[in-house]
Every structure is written in C-alpha cells, then in structure tokens.
Amino acid sequence: MNSYSAFAYVYDQLMEDVDYENWVDYIEEIFKKYEVRPQNIAELACGTGNVTNILAKRGYNLIGVDISEDMLFLAQEKARDVGAEVIYLNHDMRELSLPSELDNILCICDGINYIVDEKDLLKVFQSVYNHLKNEGLFIFDISSYYKLSNILGNNTYAENFQEVSYIWENYFDEERSVCDFDLTIFSKEGTMYKKYEESHSQKAYRENEIVENLKSAGFNKIERFEAFTFDKPGDESERIYFICQR
Numbered sequence: 001m002n003s004y005s006a007f008a009y010v011y012d013q014l015m016e017d018v019d020y021e022n023w024v025d026y027i028e029e030i031f032k033k034y035e036v037r038p039q040n041i042a043e044l045a046c047g048t049g050n051v052t053n054i055l056a057k058r059g060y061n062l063i064g065v066d067i068s069e070d071m072l073f074l075a076q077e078k079a080r081d082v083g084a085e086v087i088y089l090n091h092d093m094r095e096l097s098l099p100s101e102l103d104n105i106l107c108i109c110d111g112i113n114y115i116v117d118e119k120d121l122l123k124v125f126q127s128v129y130n131h132l133k134n135e136g137l138f139i140f141d142i143s144s145y146y147k148l149s150n151i152l153g154n155n156t157y158a159e160n161f162q163e164v165s166y167i168w169e170n171y172f173d174e175e176r177s178v179c180d181f182d183l184t185i186f187s188k189e190g191t192m193y194k195k196y197e198e199s200h201s202q203k204a205y206r207e208n209e210i211v212e213n214l215k216s217a218g219f220n221k222i223e224r225f226e227a228f229t230f231d232k233p234g235d236e237s238e239r240i241y242f243i244c245q246r
C-alpha cells in the first residue's frame with residue numbers, strides 16, 4: 001500500500017495537538033523578516049492542507065501539491081468546510097510542473113525528508129529554483145538527523161483512540177541514513193476494526209548536505225534556523241528551517 005493512503009485518515013488526529021495557526025504566524029514572520037509580500041504561493045507536500053488552507057484564508061493565492069490522493073481529498077474537503085480557495089494538484093514534487101512563476105514556495109513539516117535519494121533532492125531544489133521569481137523565497141523544514149536517528153529511529157509509538165488505533169514501529173538504518181516507519185492502523189468500520197499496513201521512509205539529511213544541494217541548484221542566500229525561532233540550530237535541534245532566496 002502507498003504511503004499516506006490509510007494513514008491519511010489518521011494523520012489529522014495524530015497532529016491534533018499541533019497549533020497550525022501559530023505555525024503560519026511563524027511563516028508570516030519569515031516574510032516580514034525578509035521584507036517580502038508574496039501573493040502567489042505553492043506548498044509542496046501540503047498533505048491535508050493544514051497550512052495551505054490557513055494561508056489561503058489569510059488572503060494569499062495558494063497552490064497545494066501532494067503525491068497522495070487521499071491527503072488531497074481531505075485537504076479539499078477541509079478547504080470547502082472553511083471556505084478556503086486553493087488549487088490542489090496531485091503531483092510528485094520530484095517532477096514539479098506548476099502553471100506560473102511563484103513568489104514563494106513552501107514545504108512544511110518534513111516533506112523534504114521523504115526525498116530519500118539525494119539525486120532527487122537536487123532535482124526538487126532545481127525545479128523549485130526554476131519556478132521562483134527573482135528574490136522569491138523557498139522556505140522548508142526538515143526533521144533533523146538527530147531526531148530521526150536518536151528520537152524517532154528504533155522506537156515504537158502507539159495510540160488508541162475510539163475510532164482508530166495505530167502502532168508506529170521505526171527502524172533507523174545507519175548505512176543509508178534512512179528511518180523506515182512501519183505503520184499498522186486499526187480503523188473502526190461498523191462494529192469491526194479493519195487493519196491497514198503501510199510503510200514510510202524518511203532520509204536523515206545532515207544540514208551541510210542540504211546546503212550543498214541548494215547551492216548546486218543555484219541558491220546563494222541560504223539561512224538556517226531552529227524551528228519557530230530565528231536562532232541558529234543546535235546539535236539537538238529536532239526541526240530545522242531553511243530559508244533560501246532566489
């Protein structure tokens with residue numbers, strides 16, 4: 001089964017403690033810090049539209065791109081519920097083809113870690129560069145090497161809700177620097193629970209690998225921050241923001 005198919009329907013429950021309004025406040029603080037006023041924004045790996053729909057409601061023109069039809073189905077439903085106007089596209093960001101030049105491209109909540117092959121990473125960065133206007137910003141975050149290898153890796157998580165339960169078993173492969181997640185989901189259907197299984201893999205990138213690939217793609221102005229701050233990331237930072245200006 002593909003990643004983010006059955007899991008799509010659990011994703012928002014898993015993320016229910018995340019304050020996405022605050023997250024979008026941080027993105028807008030970045031716009032202010034860099035003195036940009038983007039109008040046309042694309043969000044890659046937009047998932048169920050948690051950030052996308054909020055940005056659209058705040059007046060930006062949004063394109064949301066994701067590889068998972070199930071995540072996009074939920075994003076569209078949520079957009080309808082809140083009256084957010086977003087163009088959602090079912091694309092693989094490794095083969096990005098967007099209709100116009102953009103002021104800003106986002107990839108929020110570790111979408112970049114799903115690009116497991118470094119050659120594909122360079123392709124994504126080159127394509128982002130080509131889709132951005134001059135001075136446009138590419139803003140993304142990653143789960144750090146530290147987080148994938150020391151916190152998530154070789155750990156098991158489980159949660160038991162009324163309608164759905166999941167077990168999330170993680171294995172970190174030092175040689176490939178990849179964390180493989182095996183997910184088992186039990187979802188209530190009528191009076192029974194149906195079992196679904198799917199696997200995800202995330203690459204644990206070192207910061208300098210990311211920077212080298214960004215430079216090869218053409219970005220020269222690159223800054224890194226500990227997530228939700230404008231401080232330098234530390235050895236134990238779990239989420240790191242990269243802000244790259246074309």
Ligand SMILES: C[S@@+](CC[C@H](N)C(=O)[O-])C[C@H]1O[C@@H](n2cnc3c(N)ncnc32)[C@H](O)[C@@H]1O
Nearest residue numbers: 004045046047066067068071092093108109114
């Ligand atoms: C952790 S979720 C993040 C979702 C959303 N950005 C959020 O903040 O809630 C990662 C998303 O990346 C998407 N994804 C993974 N690989 C992708 C690819 N190659 N192209 C586009 N989307 C991808 C998945 O389908 C999933 O929706």
